[in-house]
Amino acid sequence: MRKKLLFLYITTEILTVIDGVQYPWTFDNDLFGGPDFWGLLHGDWRMCTAGQMQSPVNIDPSQLLYDPHLMPINIEGNIVEAVFENTGQLPIVTIKDLPNKPTINITGGPTMPYRYKLHQISVHFGRADEGEKGSEHTVDRVRFPAEIQLLAYNSALYPNFSIAQTSPRGLLAVSVIVDIGKTTAVELRRLTVASQSITYKDFQPSALLPKTSHYVTYEGSLTYPGCHETVTWVILNNPIYITNDDLQIWNELQKTETKQPELSFMTPAYRPLKSLNGRLLRTNINVGSKDASSSSSSSSSSCPSNIYVEMGYRANPGRNKRNDSVARRYIPKSEVFEIDNIRPDEISKIRSF
Secondary structure (H helix, E strand, O other): OOOOOOOOEEEOOOEEEEOOEEEEOOOOOOOOOOHHHHHHHOHHHOHHHHOOOOOOOEEOHHHEEEOOOOOOEEEOOOOOOEEEEEOOOOEEEEEOOOOOOOOOEEEEHHHOOOOEEEEEEEEEEOOHHHOOOOOOOEEOOEOOOEEEEEEEEEOOOOOOHHHHOOOOOOEEEEEEEEEEOOOOOHHHHHHHHHOOOOOOOOOOHHHHOOOOOOEEEEEEOOOOOOOOOOEEEEEEOOOEEEOHHHHHHHHOOEOOOOOOOOOOEOOOOOOOOOOOOOOOEEEOOOOOOOOHHHHHHOOOOOOOOOOOOOOOOOOOOOOOOOOOOOOOOOOOHHHHOOOOOOOHHHHOOOOOO
């Protein structure tokens, strides 16, 4: 008999409980408790301010390092039981870890030989009707409408998520970029409907993934308090799609349990970019480097750098790279350009699809 998923939809106040004390926080930097203040709210969150391996980051195609040893990510396709919770900051699906019930294991990829157990799925988005895009990671300084993150813990080393999130090699985050399309991906559509409902059946997390074995990976952190630097990030190379109408459903989620006379929307629901600080951006996308013949014919003393061109997110060459400049939050130069050293002649070699 096919196992079913029953989502319980819960709305809570925008508070995080630590040792019995409630601490308010938000993704909105216009408010106290926003990302710039996280590290000041509680001692356990100090990495949000002091950390040097924070997430999210900009994925610069010219900085990618090809690693032929990176294997594909394998995510089991089980149907599981879960709880759908509106925390006030994010919509989160938490996978229930029940005896004699299936779980979802993630293997392969940059975390071999460990096995990771899927714990939760979060959805990040901006205020679409104000032109704000809400993906946490950007690609070549382009922000996308939304981002789905599958967060798993290292079940080979740690007994649960709580211990793993503060421990070395503790977490794996698989990021799926969401772009606007004519139709919404089937499983994302069902999840969108579930965000407005009490119950939802037959959810399959692996069906949210695009059909690609290519990805970019780096070592980073959680993108919410306490920003623990224990996360191996995997950003899948292709997006999935959502219609404007379905994205609007997510935009209508509110922070409060009941609709108030003055609407309090959940957006923005993403953390601003953090500096890479010399971390490697590895990839299993092998599309070669600069033409060797052109390099040999040049008398330049500089070493040729690898320019990777098949970034699946670059689906719209006409996309305005300052696409969220009209929104309340944008990509400050200080956040993204710190390590960028792309020359104009290099940019012209990056193919857009």
